[in-house]
Amino acid sequence: MKINKLFLAVLFSVVVFNLNILDTVLADFTVIKPGAVLVNKSMELSGQLRLDLSAKVEEALDKGIPLAIEVEYRLFRIRKFIWDAQIADWSFTHSIQYHALSRQYLVRGHGLDASSVESFTTLQEALIFMGTLDGLVLPLPEQLAETIDPKNNHGYRAQVRARLVIESLPAPLRPVAYTSSDWRLNTGWVSWKIAD
Amino acid sequence: MENSGLSRYATGIIPISVLSVLLLSALLMMNAATQNSEMFGHLYSTLLVINVLGGVLLLSLIALNLFRLVMQYHNRVMGSRLTLRLLAMLVSVAVVPVTIVFIFSLQAINKGIDSWFDVEIEQAMDDALVLGRTAFDTFKDDLLAKAKIMSNELEGSSNTVALTALDLLREQYKLTELTLYSQEGRVIASSSEAGPDIRSLLPSQPNKTILSQVRQGLNYANLDPVEGGELQLRVVVPVYGHEVGSPLRMLQVLQQLPRRYSKLGESVQSAFAEYEKLVYLRGPLKFGFTLSLSMVALLTMLIAVSAAIYAARRFVSPIRDLAEGTEAVAQGHYDKQLPEQGHDEFAILVRSFNKMTRRIKQAQSDINKSKTEADVQRTYLETVLAHLSSGVLSFDKESRLQTYNRAAEQILGIDLSGWPASDISELIEKHPDLNEFISSLEHAVTEKREEWQQEIVIVGATGRRTLMLRGAAMPVVRTKKSGYVVVFDDVTTLIRAQRDAAWGEVARRMAHEIKNPLTPIQLSAERMQHKFKKQLNEAGQTMLERSTRTIIDQVESLKTMVNAFSDYAQPAKLLLQAVQINPLVQDIAELYGANQEDPEQVKDVRGLTIKLDLAKDLPEIEADPERLKQVLHNLVLNAVHALTEVKKPVLYLSTSKIQNGGADYIELKAHDNGKGFPNDVLAHLFEPYVTSKEKGTGLGLAIVKKIVEEHNGIISADNQQQGGACVYIQLPVKR
Numbered sequence: 001m002k003i004n005k006l007f008l009a010v011l012f013s014v015v016v017f018n019l020n021i022l023d024t025v026l027a028d029f030t031v032i033k034p035g036a037v038l039v040n041k042s043m044e045l046s047g048q049l050r051l052d053l054s055a056k057v058e059e060a061l062d063k064g065i066p067l068a069i070e071v072e073y074r075l076f077r078i079r080k081f082i083w084d085a086q087i088a089d090w091s092f093t094h095s096i097q098y099h100a101l102s103r104q105y106l107v108r109g110h111g112l113d114a115s116s117v118e119s120f121t122t123l124q125e126a127l128i129f130m131g132t133l134d135g136l137v138l139p140l141p142e143q144l145a146e147t148i149d150p151k152n153n154h155g156y157r158a159q160v161r162a163r164l165v166i167e168s169l170p171a172p173l174r175p176v177a178y179t180s181s182d183w184r185l186n187t188g189w190v191s192w193k194i195a196d
Numbered sequence: 197m198e199n200s201g202l203s204r205y206a207t208g209i210i211p212i213s214v215l216s217v218l219l220l221s222a223l224l225m226m227n228a229a230t231q232n233s234e235m236f237g238h239l240y241s242t243l244l245v246i247n248v249l250g251g252v253l254l255l256s257l258i259a260l261n262l263f264r265l266v267m268q269y270h271n272r273v274m275g276s277r278l279t280l281r282l283l284a285m286l287v288s289v290a291v292v293p294v295t296i297v298f299i300f301s302l303q304a305i306n307k308g309i310d311s312w313f314d315v316e317i318e319q320a321m322d323d324a325l326v327l328g329r330t331a332f333d334t335f336k337d338d339l340l341a342k343a344k345i346m347s348n349e350l351e352g353s354s355n356t357v358a359l360t361a362l363d364l365l366r367e368q369y370k371l372t373e374l375t376l377y378s379q380e381g382r383v384i385a386s387s388s389e390a391g392p393d394i395r396s397l398l399p400s401q402p403n404k405t406i407l408s409q410v411r412q413g414l415n416y417a418n419l420d421p422v423e424g425g426e427l428q429l430r431v432v433v434p435v436y437g438h439e440v441g442s443p444l445r446m447l448q449v450l451q452q453l454p455r456r457y458s459k460l461g462e463s464v465q466s467a468f469a470e471y472e473k474l475v476y477l478r479g480p481l482k483f484g485f486t487l488s489l490s491m492v493a494l495l496t497m498l499i500a501v502s503a504a505i506y507a508a509r510r511f512v513s514p515i516r517d518l519a520e521g522t523e524a525v526a527q528g529h530y531d532k533q534l535p536e537q538g539h540d541e542f543a544i545l546v547r548s549f550n551k552m553t554r555r556i557k558q559a560q561s562d563i564n565k566s567k568t569e570a571d572v573q574r575t576y577l578e579t580v581l582a583h584l585s586s587g588v589l590s591f592d593k594e595s596r597l598q599t600y601n602r603a604a605e606q607i608l609g610i611d612l613s614g615w616p617a618s619d620i621s622e623l624i625e626k627h628p629d630l631n632e633f634i635s636s637l638e639h640a641v642t643e644k645r646e647e648w649q650q651e652i653v654i655v656g657a658t659g660r661r662t663l664m665l666r667g668a669a670m671p672v673v674r675t676k677k678s679g680y681v682v683v684f685d686d687v688t689t690l691i692r693a694q695r696d697a698a699w700g701e702v703a704r705r706m707a708h709e710i711k712n713p714l715t716p717i718q719l720s721a722e723r724m725q726h727k728f729k730k731q732l733n734e735a736g737q738t739m740l741e742r743s744t745r746t747i748i749d750q751v752e753s754l755k756t757m758v759n760a761f762s763d764y765a766q767p768a769k770l771l772l773q774a775v776q777i778n779p780l781v782q783d784i785a786e787l788y789g790a791n792q793e794d795p796e797q798v799k800d801v802r803g804l805t806i807k808l809d810l811a812k813d814l815p816e817i818e819a820d821p822e823r824l825k826q827v828l829h830n831l832v833l834n835a836v837h838a839l840t841e842v843k844k845p846v847l848y849l850s851t852s853k854i855q856n857g858g859a860d861y862i863e864l865k866a867h868d869n870g871k872g873f874p875n876d877v878l879a880h881l882f883e884p885y886v887t888s889k890e891k892g893t894g895l896g897l898a899i900v901k902k903i904v905e906e907h908n909g910i911i912s913a914d915n916q917q918q919g920g921a922c923v924y925i926q927l928p929v930k931r
Contacts, residue, residue, distance in 0.1 A: 063476035064469035100472070101328050101465035102419040102427075118403060119420050125405050171240040172477050172484035178241065 028052040029162045031190040034133065036158045038194060041145035043075060043088075043138045049131030049162045049187065056182035057164065058123065060173070061105075066097040068168035069130060073138060074159040078193070084157055090138050093165065094130050111136050131162070156194040162187045211257070216499040219250040223492055247491050254498045261505045274523070275516025282508040290500030298493035305485045313475055321471050328464040332419050335453065336429055340417045342369050343431040343449045350376065350435050350447060355384050362387035372428065373400065373450035376435065379443045381407045389452075402432050402448055410434050410446045419453075419461075427458040514542040521549055530557040585685070590670070592679035595641060597623075599681075607663065607686045608633070629654055633663065637682060640667050651687070661688040692883070699884040699898075703761035711758045714751050721747040760895050764884060770823065770906060774816040774930055777824070777862055781810060781849055784828040803843075804836055809850035817862055818930040823903045830896045831866045831923060838921065839870045853929070856910070860929040867922035872915035881913050897923075 034047040051069065053061065061067055072091045076084035094109040104119040105126035120126035140148060148156075164185035166177040177183035222243045265283070268276035346365045353361045355376075362374045366387045375386040381404075406416045409432075416432040428450055435445040453461070474481075517534045524532040532553050534546045578601075581588050587604030591597055600612045610627055624634050632652050640648045650665045664687045670678035725744035729737055785806045832847065839845030846869050854863045873881060882901035884894060897913075900923075904911045909927040916922050 060476060064472040065476060098469075099421055099465060100325055100468050101332070101461055102421060103329075104418065104420075106421060115423070117421070117423060119418075120403070120405065121418065125403075129403070167241060170473070170477055170480075172480040174241050175244060175484060175487060176480045 028054055028185050029164075029187040031160055031162070031187050034158070034160060034190055034192050036192070036194050038140075038148055038156065041140050041148075043073070043140060043158065043194075045073070045133040045136040045138065045158075045160075047133040048128075049133060049160075051127045051131045051162065051185075053123075053127070053185065054182045056180070057185065061096065061123070062098055064098055064100065065170065065173065066095050066168070068093050068095045068165040069162060070165050071160065071162045074189075075140075076157040076159065078155050078157050087144055088138075088141055093168075095168070096126055096130065112138075133160075157191055158194055159189050159191045160187070161189045215250060215254055215257070216495070216502070219247060219254065219495050220499075222246045222250065223488065223495060244487075247495075251491060251494055251498065254495070254502065258498055258501050258505070261502070265505070274520050275512045278515060279508045279512045282511060283504050286504035286507060287501050290504060291497050294493055294496050294500065298489065301489055302486060305489060306482055309478060309482050309485070313478065318471070318475070321468050324464045325468045328461050331457070332427075332429070332453070332461060335451070335457075336417045336419065336431070339429050339431050339449060339451050340415060340433070342371075343417075343433045343447060344415070346374070346449070347433045347435045347447050350445075352438055355445075358385035359387065361385075371449055372452040373448075375400075375448045375450075377402075377407070377446040377448065379411060379445065381446075384445065400430075400448075400450060402430065402446075406430075406432050407446065411444060421462075421465075425458070425462045426455075427453045427461050429453065514546060518545060518549060521553070525553055525556065530560050587684045587686075588681065589684075590679060590681040591637075591641075595638075595679075598679060604684075607661075607684065633665070633684075636665060637667065641680060644669070661686055662691050663687065695883060696902075700764065703764050703884065707758045707762035710754065711762070714755055714758070718748055718751040718755075721751070760899075761884075764895050764899050764902060770820040772818050772820055775819045775821050775824065776814065776816055777819075777851055777864065777927070778810045778814060780821060780824055781808065781828065781851060781864070784825060784832060785849065788832060804832075804839065804845045804847060806832070807846055807848050809848065811850075811852045814851060814853055814862055815860065815929045817907075817927045819907050819927065823906070827900050827903050827925070830900045834896050834900075835866065835868045835870075839868055842868075842870050845869065854926065856926060861910075861926040862929060864925040864927070865922065866925075867916055867920050869920045872919060872921045873913065878913065878915070882911065900925075 029052070030050045032048045032050055034045070036043050036045045038044075049071065053067075057067065070091060070093045073089065074086055075088040077087050078084050092109060092111070092114070094107060097106050097108075098104075099106050099119065102119065104121055105123055107118045107120065107126050107130055108114075108116070110116050110118060110129070118126075118129060120129060139145075164183065166174055166183060169177055169183075225243050265276060265280060269280055346369070349365065350358065350361055358376050362376060362385050365371075366374045366389070371389070373386065373388040376384040378384055400422075402410075402416070409416055411434070413434055415434075416430070418430055420428050420430045422428050431449040431451075433447050433449075435447050437443065437445070452458075514534075514537075521532050521534050530553055533550050536543060536546050536550065581599070581601040584601060584603055587607040588599065588601045589597065589604050590599040597612065605612050608627075608630060610623075610630070624631055633654055636650050636652055640650075645667070647668045648666070651662060652665060653662050663684045665682060665684045667680055667682045669680045672678060721744045725740055728740060732740055785808055788804070788806060835845070835847040839847075848865075848867050850865045852863050852865070854861050882897050884898040901911050904925050904927070907927055909925060911923065911925050913921065913923045
């Protein structure tokens with residue numbers, strides 16, 4: 001019985017440790033120079049999401065499998081002694097699909113506009129377009145916009161995460177995607193302090 | 197069985213059934229999701245996890261059940277073997293077909309999925325796509341040529357008149373939208389078939405890549421899918437200025453493809469995309485179906501196994517109950533009743549079992565009752581037998597001793613407790629004195645007499661005794677010979693009493709008949725002597741005197757004898773009073789010691805030493821002291837006469853208190869150092885006229901016995917082992 005418990009504990013810690021490692025090492029999505037300012041009752045972002053697809057994912061995309069990439073933003077008020085308070089969050093899902101007839105990559109949704117469709121002749125262009133944070137303006141909720149003042153309190157903190165949404169993949173692909181590191185494309189939460 | 201709540205939940209049929217139904221439905225949904233069902237697509241992963249977890253749970257439950265079953269098997273719990281065997285059978289019946297179906301299904305699915313894809317179809321799809329592209333390329337090239345012409349035409353027009361020029365050109369070439377951009381990408385002028393874009397009030401903007409490409413002097417022409425599944429051609433060309441150094445402008449031409457072309461193009465695109473997707477998903481699809489099928493097979497097997505466990509348990513349950521019941525009955529628990537459930541053959545069996553145990557119990561109780569009654573009867577019989585004064589012996593047909601009573605042991609003078617079931621002939625070897633008794637029995641048995649009666653005499657340690665035997669064959673019960681029974685009484689005392697009575701009568705008559713003529717004879721003899729003495733000479737006188745003297749002496753002697761008989765025969769006239777026996781014994785001893793000077797007595801008692809051993813503090817007895825003295829006289833005289841030939845005759849007189857038959861007695865024991873009683877005399881010692889002495893009336897001990905019996909005492913005699921005769925007199929203590 002003792003051995004069993006010990007074994008389970010070791011297995012559990014190995015799995016958790018590995019998951020964490022995998023999450024950071026294999027995250028092909030990265031955030032470059034993230035930045036944000038709070039102006040005009042909104043959060044204006046800067047920086048770039050580098051959405052590098054693994055070969056497997058790229059192959060799937062080229063074979064007509066649409067990919068959904070969810071980008072989430074969070075805004076925290078920094079507190080001194082306890083954890084920071086999350087005061088706003090946004091989430092957008094963009095999708096990319098290969099259009100064989102026109103030999104173009106179609107990107108649906110950009111920024112706040114979910115219905116926009118943009119076409120690109122190369123995947124690289126499409127991904128850069130999808131990952132562009134520069135000029136993205138996220139409106140703050142009404143009541144929050146009134147009270148927000150970066151100079152007061154201890155400041156604010158923003159977080160961003162971009163990830164490939166496995167649940168949006170065709171059902172047969174999901175078990176494979178869940179169990180393969182090739183499909184684990186995630187920036188993880190990237191956090192930075194908003195300049196005064 | 198420890199039936200805790202948790203255990204019941206783990207092993208009951210309901211949780212497994214519920215779990216099975218849930219899992220099967222989850223599996224159905226998952227299977228639907230694998231085939232891209234809109235309904236369950238978004239639940240696919242959840243369902244997969246639910247199924248895996250459910251499968252693990254089900255597997256655990258089955259493992260738990262199997263473990264318990266195996267433990268029961270090891271602990272040899274009733275029914276566990278049968279359950280396991282049944283389970284193995286059911287499982288093999290369920291699992292083998294499922295496995296076969298699984299393998300074939302797997303092959304069928306793989307082949308089925310593979311058969312979706314065909315090289316020709318793939319080629320056709322590719323060709324269709326190429327055809328589409330070629331068709332649209334023609335449109336594109338045509339539009340590009342037009343765009344170039346328009347670009348040339350616009351080269352000379354300034355920005356201010358550009359809008360008019362664009363309108364004209366759009367009308368001329370029947371285009372959807374024409375937009376002129378500055379080098380920086382700002383809209384200079386735009387002309388649209390439907391007016392400016394209603395949504396954004398802006399023309400459809402080419403992206404930065406296109407703009408930068410055109411700035412470098414390259415043309416851009418491509419097919420753009422737009423919202424609503426429509427297709428449009430987008431061509432962007434540079435518009436150069438006439439003057440050197442004038443800024444580059446860019447013309448974007450948008451041409452909505454005819455709806456029919458658009459539809460066809462989109463159809464080819466979506467079919468191709470779907471086919472490509474399927475080709476790509478072939479592997480994952482196979483994996484998904486294999487997974488679903490495996491889970492279906494696994495769940496089916498697990499459900500079959502759990503159903504088998506339940507069925508086996510359910511089936512074996514009544515058998516186990518019956519087995520336990522039979523075991524209980526075998527161990528003597530006849531009140532075992534099993535719960536009656538259902539109406540099937542098992543229920544009939546259980547009912548029959550219950551009926552059987554009830555009957556067995558009834559029979560058992562009847563047997564016990566009969567046994568108790570028999571015990572009571574036997575105890576009653578034994579009590580009666582034990583208190584019978586007659587001896588009773590019963591033998592079986594093999595002449596083995598079956599029953600005896602105390603009286604039999606007392607009468608025969610042997611201990612029969614070691615003899616039950618032993619052969620009658622063995623008794624003879626051990627007790628040769630019972631030879632005549634046993635011969636009589638054997639004789640009767642050999643002759644197969646139903647009843648017989650016989651008087652026999654046996655001579656043993658307690659002397660010569662007369663037994664009256666009555667025997668009978670036992671009744672034959674169910675053709676089983678039951679042996680025979682012998683009842684016998686010791687009639688020695690009775691015969692002796694009769695003899696004593698007869699002797700008493702003889703003595704009385706003798707005394708009467710003889711005594712009467714004796715006095716006239718004596719008187720006549722004396723007168724004769726007196727009268728004829730003077731008439732005779734001296735010799736005659738001497739003879740007469742001697743003769744008359746003889747007559748008178750003999751008559752006197754006869755008188756004494758007759759008186760003795762008379763005394764013996766006379767009924768007792770006892771003057772009873774409380775008496776201490778020790779002073780009487782001492783008186784007699786002193787009397788004989790004091791009369792040493794008496795020549796007569798001296799002669800008789802010469803040399804006799806009387807030694808006394810008297811117990812102290814003896815209780816009183818109720819007796820006639822004179823008669824007791826007579827007893828003592830007689831004993832002493834008897835000893836004197838018996839010890840004439842002994843050099844140093846000694847008579848030991850002792851008194852003691854004893855218990856006999858639950859009553860207190862004073863025992864007077866007189867024994868001498870002579871030769872003892874001759875054996876032939878011993879049996880009749882106390883009968884009148886029995887004597888071993890040359891002199892004596894033969895009434896001494898008879899009178900002693902008579903007096904002792906008048907005092908309700910007991911007298912007996914034997915020869916001491918160290919020699920010498922011994923007489924025991926027991927007199928009851930005064931109450």
